[in-house]
Amino acid sequence: MKIRNWAAFTAAGTAVALSLTACAPSSTSGEATPDAESTGQLDSVTVGVLAISDLVPLYMGVQAGIFEEHGIDLEMQFAQGGAAIVPAVVSGEYQFGYSNVVSLLVAHENGIPIQVVSNGSSSSNEAGADTTEVAALPASGIESVLDLQGKRVAINALGNFGEVLMRNSIAAAGGDPEDITLVEIPYPNMPAQLAAGEVDAAWTTEPFRSQILEEGGQIVASPLTDMADNFDSGFFFTSSSLAAENADLVSRFTDAVHESFALANEDETATRAALMEFNELDEATANSIVLPQWNDEINTESLEALATAAKTYGILTADPDYASFLGQ
Secondary structure, three states, X not given: OEEEOOOOXXXXXXXXXXXXXXXXXXXXXXXXXXXXXXXXXXXXXXXEEEOOHHHHHHHHHHHOOHHHHOOEEEEEEEEOOHHHHHHHHHHOOOOEEEEEHHHHHHHHHOXXXXXXXXXXXXXXXXXOOOOEEEEEOHHHOXXXXXXXXOOEEEEOOOOOHHHHHHHHHHHHOOOOOOOOEEEEOOHHHHHHHHHOOOOOEEEEEOOHHHHHHHOOOEEEEOHHHHHOOOOEEEEEEEEHHHHHHOHHHHHHHHHHHHHHHHHHHHXXXXXXHHHHHHOOOOHHHXXXXXXXXXXXXXXXXXXXXXXXXHHHOOOOOOOOOHHHHOOO
């Protein structure tokens, strides 16, 4: 397996992706030969991912040979945010990608030719002990979601997943969802920016969430559990052209992902050990961070709740066509 550092994309990836709608490739790389598995030939496949603990099952699956068993030589390419991965998948540079659900809903609404192929990760379903939450240092005076009003809060991408969920949480608590200043900062930079006082709080995910807690921070909001029970936060997806032209590869990739989920779910000790390599964590941090749920099936109720909130806050303009979005 090859793992590469940050891809040469930025949060402007969504705008780039929009320009690709009219020029999506008629053929897609990663196409399998009919007897790839029987001959032992491996398809070279690149998947765009984020440097977050939610994706450790892929690393475990590669290490255990699961993807090879399905005829795939997998390369993981890191990017800053899910929106940045979309154009690379649409252009065929990557065969698959992982993104937060809002980035994918926005792309789909704008006619970007993508299709969801699998669930990616889900909330731990425990407020205060979730994989993605809002953290602050005691000196900020922030103790609850309503205290975020009037504050500067770090977020990994503006006009996206975190913004929708944070505004939803403030509104659900009876506050003004517009009374918050969002500052775009990559996840890995959030602990330092918070400590330096550049922001008052941070919408953050593991392992950076735990790093902030280790430095004396505290959880002040749990937007995923506020949105829905067993909330799905990210999906794996491909281009519509790959889904149409190479359904066999899509099926094999999805099967390998689900087997990797099972591997991560059944052995927490092994999963935490893998985090030390995948996220370059020390043993104490790897053993303390909150793990998500990894479910094969997509929670359609949480998807619809998220889409409704995205409409409320102007990120989406209409209800999604769920059938085409999910490839049904």
